[in-house]
Amino acid sequence: EAAGPAPLPGQTRAPAGQKDGPPIIDAQNVQKHFGTFHALRGVNLTVQPGEVVVIIGPSGSGKSTFIRTINALDAHDGGTITVDGIPLNGKGNLDAIRREVGMVFQSFNLFPHLTVLENITLAPTRVRKATRADADKRGLDLLRRVGIEEQAHKYPAQLSGGQQQRVAIARALAMDPKVMLFDEPTSALDPEMIKEVLDVMKELARTGMTMLVVTHEMGFAREVADRILFFDQGNIVEDTTPENFYQNPQHDRAKQFLSKIL
Ligand code: ADP
Numbered sequence: 001e002a003a004g005p006a007p008l009p010g011q012t013r014a015p016a017g018q019k020d021g022p023p024i025i026d027a028q029n030v031q032k033h034f035g036t037f038h039a040l041r042g043v044n045l046t047v048q049p050g051e052v053v054v055i056i057g058p059s060g061s062g063k064s065t066f067i068r069t070i071n072a073l074d075a076h077d078g079g080t081i082t083v084d085g086i087p088l089n090g091k092g093n094l095d096a097i098r099r100e101v102g103m104v105f106q107s108f109n110l111f112p113h114l115t116v117l118e119n120i121t122l123a124p125t126r127v128r129k130a131t132r133a134d135a136d137k138r139g140l141d142l143l144r145r146v147g148i149e150e151q152a153h154k155y156p157a158q159l160s161g162g163q164q165q166r167v168a169i170a171r172a173l174a175m176d177p178k179v180m181l182f183d184e185p186t187s188a189l190d191p192e193m194i195k196e197v198l199d200v201m202k203e204l205a206r207t208g209m210t211m212l213v214v215t216h217e218m219g220f221a222r223e224v225a226d227r228i229l230f231f232d233q234g235n236i237v238e239d240t241t242p243e244n245f246y247q248n249p250q251h252d253r254a255k256q257f258l259s260k261i262l
């Protein structure tokens, strides 16, 4: 494996042996209902530290709901989820989980009244009680890492969509998460900005970050994913390597899906 760039502070590259150790995400028989609608129907997934897992599937199949349960934005109502050994059981461990798991949304979700740097330093100073000087230094390091250090003192509205999404990634990384979740991070971007965001995500993958990425960017999936999950009607119906998935999808719904997007 090629040596990537240096890991982020507080982050270590997954040693080869870790693939056989305890999973960082362990979801067993996860259920979720919205009223009478059964959105997640017994999802099982284990993810090892350093794995990059791409999630695809038709609209409404439960992709967003599933990744939202992993950092407790949505509470699951059956089964078990453990992140880095912490059970997600709604018993006051939400803060611990949200410190472990960073999330990036389709719609950036930056605070419009805060500068780029303030967006990044807000949680570290409030939640982690970092000093202003330390948080600013780390924030500028992260902005350099996503290639927009010079935008630090602008407001989100003054940035392009691609730049805003890179700020959102830097903001999530500022909490030193062990897992990063991405929900269609490039779907709201103009085509010419997609690559700059995917490049940041590729670089993050090379540093050994554990990543779950809902995306329809097939180039990214082929190049970066260790595994592809295909969701259909609230469950994972394929869990395999990118090579297998593209060359030999097993499930009819996956075949149909691929024939439409490739
Ligand atoms: P995907 O991300 O795969 O497109 P979602 O996880 O967003 O799918 O949604 C799965 C299903 O759950 C959809 O049918 C959606 O309408 C429903 N759903 C999602 N969130 C809610 C909610 N807050 N209230 C009611 N239904 C919801």
Ligand code: MG
Residues within 6 Å of the ligand: 063, 064, 065, 183
């Ligand atoms: Mg979705």
